[in-house]
Amino acid sequence: MFLLEVSTNTVLFLGTLGMLVLTIGLILFIIFHQRKVIRYQLQLQKMEEQQQKLLLKASLYLQEQERQRIAADLHDDAGPLLATARLYLSENLVNQDKATQLQSIFQARQIIDDTIQLIRSISHSLMPPTLKNFGLESAVNDLFHKISGAGTINASSRFHDYKERIKLDKELSSFRVVQELVNNILKHSNASFIHLTQNTNGENMILRINHDGRGLIQEDFERLNKSKTGMGLKNISSRLKVIHGSINFEKDASQTYYKVTVEIPKEEPHE
DSSP states (O other): OHHHHHHHHHHHHHHHHHHHHHHHHHHHHHHHHHHHHHHHHHHHHHHHHHHHHHHHHHHHHHHHHHHHHHHHHIIIIIHHHHHHHHHHTSGGGGGSOHHHHHHHHHHHHHHHHHHHHHHHHHHHHHSOHHHHHHOHHHHHHHHHHHHHHTSSSEEEEEESSOOSOOOHHHHHHHHHHHHHHHHHHHHHTOOSEEEEEEEEETTEEEEEEEESSSOOOHHHHHHHHHSSOOHHHHHHHHHHHHTTOEEEEEEOTTSSOEEEEEEEESSOOOO
């Protein structure tokens, strides 16, 4: 009887001890798991912050490059032209004979006309007149027509249902994204054809570029976008972020060409 009681107590003790160990183990597992989740979340947050910094850096880089280009054009081209025109219209002009005066005025006018043309060209690079006056469809078609006209690659574009224009700033950002993508394809892919189509999917505009050269898939894009290189791709991401757009790189199921799909909301998303 005594032995039975001792055995029962031992079983109860061991059972209680086992439950206690199991409970402590479960608590420790939950604690370590939560810490692991927290570390993962912090790491993910850090990666997202780094991504935001890279995109911001790319956006600032893009703006600075455009400023430097404009400053260089004005300094190197417009500046000397205006300085030369000023020489023709110097104070000594009144002391010259009439024929010389007329010649100097004519020369100054020619130089001023050239300067106006130069400034107009700089202005057009900031906001293409075709885009401003006729919209994204005309600007993209004009771009592809010029590329095809060069005779080195078969380039074509087709807008299927662009009946109503989106906001001008979105059109400009969309056009710059297309420009950047097309420039990358022309520079790096060695493609024989490039074709752009436009469609509408609900409230979104879809721009899809197909080409048969060397291309990227989404994993390549994400990797380059997070690296310190690939500034052109970061510029694309920055522009699309501003207009709440998205982009996807893939190889067609036939494995014969690459597709780049850009999706842009026609209206501002509701907060």
